[in-house]
Amino acid sequence: MDLLFLGTGSGVPAKHRNLSSIVLKLLDERNSLWLFDCGESTQHQILNTTVKPRKIEKIFITHMHGDHIFGLPGLLSSRAFQGGETLLTIYGPPGIKQYVTMSLKLSQSHFRYPIRFVEFSEEGVIFEDDQFIVSIKKLKHGIPSYGFRVQEKDREGELMADALKDIGVPFGPLFGQLKQGKTVKLEDGREINGRDYIGPSQKGRVLTILGDTLKSQASVELANDTDVLVHESTFTSDDQKLATSYNHSTNVDAAMTAKEANAKKLLLTHVSARYLYADSKAMEREARTVFPETYMMNDFSEVSIPVRKEVGTDE
Amino acid sequence: MDLLFLGTGSGVPAKHRNLSSIVLKLLDERNSLWLFDCGESTQHQILNTTVKPRKIEKIFITHMHGDHIFGLPGLLSSRAFQGGETLLTIYGPPGIKQYVTMSLKLSQSHFRYPIRFVEFSEEGVIFEDDQFIVSIKKLKHGIPSYGFRVQEKDREGELMADALKDIGVPFGPLFGQLKQGKTVKLEDGREINGRDYIGPSQKGRVLTILGDTLKSQASVELANDTDVLVHESTFTSDDQKLATSYNHSTNVDAAMTAKEANAKKLLLTHVSARYLYADSKAMEREARTVFPETYMMNDFSEVSIPVRKEVGTDE
Ligand SMILES: [Zn+2]
Ligand SMILES: [Zn+2]
Numbered sequence: 001m002d003l004l005f006l007g008t009g010s011g012v013p014a015k016h017r018n019l020s021s022i023v024l025k026l027l028d029e030r031n032s033l034w035l036f037d038c039g040e041s042t043q044h045q046i047l048n049t050t051v052k053p054r055k056i057e058k059i060f061i062t063h064m065h066g067d068h069i070f071g072l073p074g075l076l077s078s079r080a081f082q083g084g085e086t087l088l089t090i091y092g093p094p095g096i097k098q099y100v101t102m103s104l105k106l107s108q109s110h111f112r113y114p115i116r117f118v119e120f121s122e123e124g125v126i127f128e129d130d131q132f133i134v135s136i137k138k139l140k141h142g143i144p145s146y147g148f149r150v151q152e153k154d155r156e157g158e159l160m161a162d163a164l165k166d167i168g169v170p171f172g173p174l175f176g177q178l179k180q181g182k183t184v185k186l187e188d189g190r191e192i193n194g195r196d197y198i199g200p201s202q203k204g205r206v207l208t209i210l211g212d213t214l215k216s217q218a219s220v221e222l223a224n225d226t227d228v229l230v231h232e233s234t235f236t237s238d239d240q241k242l243a244t245s246y247n248h249s250t251n252v253d254a255a256m257t258a259k260e261a262n263a264k265k266l267l268l269t270h271v272s273a274r275y276l277y278a279d280s281k282a283m284e285r286e287a288r289t290v291f292p293e294t295y296m297m298n299d300f301s302e303v304s305i306p307v308r309k310e311v312g313t314d315e
Numbered sequence: 316m317d318l319l320f321l322g323t324g325s326g327v328p329a330k331h332r333n334l335s336s337i338v339l340k341l342l343d344e345r346n347s348l349w350l351f352d353c354g355e356s357t358q359h360q361i362l363n364t365t366v367k368p369r370k371i372e373k374i375f376i377t378h379m380h381g382d383h384i385f386g387l388p389g390l391l392s393s394r395a396f397q398g399g400e401t402l403l404t405i406y407g408p409p410g411i412k413q414y415v416t417m418s419l420k421l422s423q424s425h426f427r428y429p430i431r432f433v434e435f436s437e438e439g440v441i442f443e444d445d446q447f448i449v450s451i452k453k454l455k456h457g458i459p460s461y462g463f464r465v466q467e468k469d470r471e472g473e474l475m476a477d478a479l480k481d482i483g484v485p486f487g488p489l490f491g492q493l494k495q496g497k498t499v500k501l502e503d504g505r506e507i508n509g510r511d512y513i514g515p516s517q518k519g520r521v522l523t524i525l526g527d528t529l530k531s532q533a534s535v536e537l538a539n540d541t542d543v544l545v546h547e548s549t550f551t552s553d554d555q556k557l558a559t560s561y562n563h564s565t566n567v568d569a570a571m572t573a574k575e576a577n578a579k580k581l582l583l584t585h586v587s588a589r590y591l592y593a594d595s596k597a598m599e600r601e602a603r604t605v606f607p608e609t610y611m612m613n614d615f616s617e618v619s620i621p622v623r624k625e626v627g628t629d630e
Contacts, residue, residue: 015362
């Protein structure tokens with residue numbers, strides 16, 4: 001579970017920051033990739049990475065501003081060109097379906113893979129399967145803008161089949177009983193306790209990726225106890241007035257949100273093109289005075305979300 | 316009058332070739348820029364040039380395929396962001412207006428400058444003023460694809476006012492008579508022949524930019540006697556079958572068209588991402604065996620279209 005930032009800029013592209021897009025790599029977990037937002041030139045940024053467009057399973061769009069969606073038609077074309085044949089699901093605010101289907105229709109783009117759209121307007125769960133629950137809350141950005149909470153489900157410990165084979169337990173119905181934690185008696189008289197051969201359970205990780213927003217209570221609630229919070233940091237705190245007038249956050253707004261949400265780590269992105277590299281390092285330093293575990297993201301920054309400790313051992 | 320190639324690739328972007336877009340610099344002629352096609356990431360390519368988006372006066376779209384239009388919404392946003400306030404006119408096939416207006420509406424983009432659309436379906440003149448005539452013909456590409464012939468009008472020689480002042484001709488009504496080529500008598504008795512003080516007339520230049528196409532008679536007719544022909548060269552002649560099946564031209568198709576049209580110079584572009592730099596140099600070499608004045612374009616190639624000789628002196 002790794003986050004790869006393809007674009008960390010805001011509004012218009014800068015040489016050093018492309019427009020918003022983040023890849024959530026779920027290669028170990030489900031051999032697929034999820035994409036959050038898709039600013040123009042996302043398919044170009046991907047050329048500099050190991051990301052395979054045909055592995056993109058879901059695309060989540062936070063809001064309809066152009067710097068978050070204008071790369072979609074091109075990315076979808078790349079996915080087709082590079083052999084994508086599996087279903088792709090696009091989650092986003094109302095309008096996303098019309099934008100994509102009309103762009104593809106007018107450009108006469110025909111793909112071999114189907115696209116499913118999930119347009120949301122109510123808060124709550126938008127996706128759930130055995131592994132993940134994704135839920136949303138509405139933020140404050142002038143137009144509807146959403147945050148995504150990606151909650152990995154806790155995983156039960158797995159039966160250590162290799163270890164059982166090593167001590168001579170024959171593969172078969174006994175394995176089922178051991179997996180349930182029962183004690184079984186082997187033909188040679190040995191007693192084996194299943195609980196000794198079940199690996200540790202694993203607590204699910206939580207990742208929260210917010211769309212553009214002013215500082216808001218919804219952000220704090222959505223990011224509650226999150227392992228990683230991705231928050232926009234369009235302006236520095238010196239430019240608080242500009243931030244407010246454009247419905248954006250400062251680095252300090254983001255840090256305060258992370259602190260109030262009891263997040264473990266804060267990743268800053270969506271930085272205005274007006275700031276140079278040194279400015280963004282200063283943004284990071286200042287945010288750390290409020291929330292020490294703050295990191296400024298750059299294009300192609302990659303952050304791992306490590307496995308949590310066993311259920312019940314870390315609180 | 317210079318051509319700047321912002322993107323010379325085809326279909327999907329490659330690291331070394333972005334998608335189609337060409338700037339026609341008319342800075343001396345009308346202090347403005349014309350853009351031909353606008354593939355995704357055109358606004359990004361512009362960041363590496365001196366091109367000012369607010370100076371873009373007209374955008375001509377050859378056809379509706381995604382690699383020629385998906386950069387439009389972003390480029391228009393950049394033009395607004397960078398202070399564009401003057402009218403922009405977009406010429407293109409039916410559908411271009413819907414594509415642009417819908418993309419801007421759904422992304423809640425509001426600009427301070429007006430956009431006018433000219434959707435064409437008939438061949439002929441689509442623009443004319445004192446300086447230029449732009450006319451189109453329909454090519455062969457599966458979907459409607461057009462070529463643009465940009466014809467600069469001949470310019471009459473200008474009255475050499477400084478030279479007249481130097482010899483003591485008083486500014487006033489005499490200038491008008493001299494400009495008409497008349498002979499006038501000054502107060503001191505000298506006779507001045509206007510024809511001696513009119514600079515050389517200048518023959519208008521012709522530039523022909525074709526959209527994607529198979530080799531076609533329409534291309535030859537549109538490019539008749541053109542100074543510069545910009546022609547797609549998606550495939551090498553070795554891949555003629557592929558070219559035909561995808562409704563594209565090879566390097567040799569382009570060279571034959573240039574030869575038949577009696578063009579002065581051929582610029583090859585829209586090269587498939589499958590070919591590397593060495594392949595494209597080989598494409599150029601082979602095309603020169605058919606049409607010697609062939610040049611392979613790369614991203615950021617710039618080509619001047621020099622002033623023609625005086626009317627009537629070069630044929
Ligand atoms: Zn926004
Ligand atoms: Zn095409």
